[in-house]
Amino acid sequence: MFNFFKKKKEADPKSKHVAKERLQLVLIHDRASIPPNVIEAIRKDIILAISKHIDIEPGDVSVSIEAHPGASRNSRSIVADVPLRKKGEAVR
Amino acid sequence: MGKVIVVTSGKGGVGKTTTTANLGTGLAMAGKRVVVIDADIGLRNLDVILGLENRIVYNLVDIVEETCRPKQAMIKDKKLEGLFLIPAAQTRDKSAITPEQMKTLTAKLKEDYDYVLIDCPAGIEQGFKNAIAGADEALVVTTPEVSAVRDADRIIGMLEAAEVPSTRLVINRIKQEMVLKGEMMGIDDVVEILAVDLLGIIPDDSEIVVASNKGEPVIYNKKSFAGQAYKNITDRIEGNDVPLMDLNGQVSVWTRLFSRWSK
Known part of the structure; x- marks a missing residue:
């Protein structure tokens, strides 16, 4: 019987959780006040800088603004994710 | 020396004017001397919420343009000795006053009154900047909805940037039955x-x-829940420690029981 309720919950999350998640995401961007084109420019520069030294796949590089959970309202970071290429094992 | 409190929200229709009217009334009921100012020039409403719409002669713009003395534009409440309303002008717009003029006016008023409450217009433009100019404290009113909370967040950021010394939150229109159902x-x-x-x-x-x-x-x-809630907020503004109202008491037993499963 409890499984039945659990399943239903997973399939259809309560709308307040949806609201909270959507808000948290949208507020990260609102608070950062960094426009998307600036983020894109930063992304391109990072690709350029790293490509000078090692081989990376430009399409895999992502740059985002992230909030620090539990920290104050204005505590945020720019996070760049730069995966190394498969053959990057040689980099080790 | 009194205190200037601005009631803001960002989004319209979340209860700024109702909150300003009730807190002003509540503080005056507690024996304080209070001025409430309608800063929503062109869209005044604080007068009708307080039931004073038929007594308006002069307004906020008349004061700053020195068409009248501040006292002449201040409408005394029907019941309360210590409550006065400065209505907004209805036929002008937000550019009719400046932040400096608001600062001067509120600074003068707080010499004679315990509280100056300002009903801020919705939005983040000129009207908002005028309303917060002389504020010692800001109240941000929101409802538990995505759009209202988002706008409240933006307003909180702008109040911080404008260096308003203190910002506190009022959550309005909570439907506890829906909260319990998730x-x-x-x-x-x-x-x-x-x-x-x-x-x-x-x-x-x-x-x-x-x-x-x-x-x-x-x-x-x-007897009304909202009335009690506003009384509690009034007491907290006065510096008293009042616990938050228990909203679950207003929901049927069945809803409360059911909510244990559906959370």
């Missing part, structure tokens, strides 16, 4: 997202509509 964000959710101090909560209450129909703030209705 279909509305609760107090904790909103406070966690906005990360500011909570001043008070007001349950959704149809008595608010009845009160606005009559032009008599709901705080006079001591």
